[in-house]
Amino acid sequence: MLKTRTLGNDKLRISALGLGVMMMPDNDESVHTIQGALDAGVTMFDTADLYGAYEKQRFGGNEKLLGRALQGRRSKAIVATKFGITHTQGPKGDPAYIKKSVDASLYNLGMDYIDLYYQHRPDPNTPIEETVGTLADLVQQGKIRYIGLSEAPVEIIRRAHAVHPITALQTEYSLWSRELEDEIMPVLHELNIGLVPYSPLGRGFLTGQIRSIDDLPEDDYRRHYPRFQGENFQKNLEVVGLIQEMAKQKGCTVSQLALAWLLGKGEHIVPIPGTRNLERVHENLGALQVSLTDDEMNQIDHISPQGIAAGGRFPGQV
Structure with a gap:
């Protein structure tokens, strides 16, 4: 049985490592990987209504x-999905959109x-109090x-939590993306909000499998990210x-060392590494058997301190 962790004041109990489904194509191998992860003890599965749409699938295809x-x-799994990113209108969080989105996601998931249920990105045109109030109604229903x-900033987190307990914040966090440590992590600890890091292996870079840009397919989205380009890559x-x-x-x-370091940063942290391959799922789960001493954690911090990654997190960032 896998180790488990608890997120938030409402005590959501899940496996200490989850599985990000985002990049999985809609085929039998992906079904095999998801089911194999469940068999191995993974209970947390992460998707979003947006995922799949960029791979010429329907909006909601990944769900x-x-x-x-x-x-x-279904009873053996904890399912997380997201709403709020649109193709043409930017982030949305108004009540009408949320009600439409949750029904669509429930239909897609069956x-x-x-x-x-995450708000994928804050909506600058809708007060977070209104958004979370609507989500609280969905809890009641x-x-x-x-x-x-x-990807919410500190102010939004505090205002949202004042309306209804926020169970988890999902944001990028890894050995080369440590920007949240100064301001966000102390607030999560204060409010007892869980942290679910996506891209905990640096979008695959921290697996050690990518030695050259040529290791990425020609149509791989990562070729457009600054950290995978030119001098930054080296x-x-x-x-x-x-x-x-x-x-x-x-x-x-x-990979196991990078995940063990993340797990060692706090009991409220549950990374969701994504992979299409069941063998990689089992490798990642091996991180739960890696115990790091305080000296080893400090050594890793020294090797990869905050700000060490060359290049921005997203396309267009320096």
Whole structure:
């Protein structure tokens, strides 16, 4: 049985590592990977209504995949999905849009309720109090169980939590994306809000499997990200090399070391590494068996301090 962790004041209990479904194509191998992860003890599965739309699938295509994979096994899984990113109108969080979105997600998933429902990005045109108030109504109606935020700043987190307990914040966090440590993490600790890091392996860079830009397919979205380009790529590769050396000394893979470091940053943290491959799922779960001493945590902090990654997180950032 896998180790578990608790998120938020409402005590959502989930496996200490989840599975991000975002990049999975809609095919039998993906279903096999999701079901294999569930068999291995993973209970947390993360998707969004947006996922799949950029792969020429329908809006909600990734939710349909997850729903199909979990058919007949719904009670064993904690399902997280998101609303609020549109193709043409920017982030949305108004009541009418939320009500339409949750019903669409429930239909796509083929489920009666969603365990954890995130606002994907804050809506600058709708007060967060109005958004969370609507989500609280959905909790009362039984359509969702817990409320989450994604990529929200400190002010939004505090205002949202004052309306209804926020169970989790999802944001990027890894050995090369540590920007949230100064301001956001102390607030999460203060309010007892869980942290669900996406891209905990640096969009694959921290697996040690990417040695050259040519290792990425020609149509891979990561080719457009600054950290995978030119001199940035080479500088980041040097950092990964140092982490790999420590992983060898520890007797684990670089992925396992990177995930173990994240897990060591707090009991309220549940990373959701994404992969299409069941073998990688099992490798990642091996991180739960890697125990790091305070000295080893400090050593990793020294190798990859805040701000070490060369290049911005998203396209267009320096």
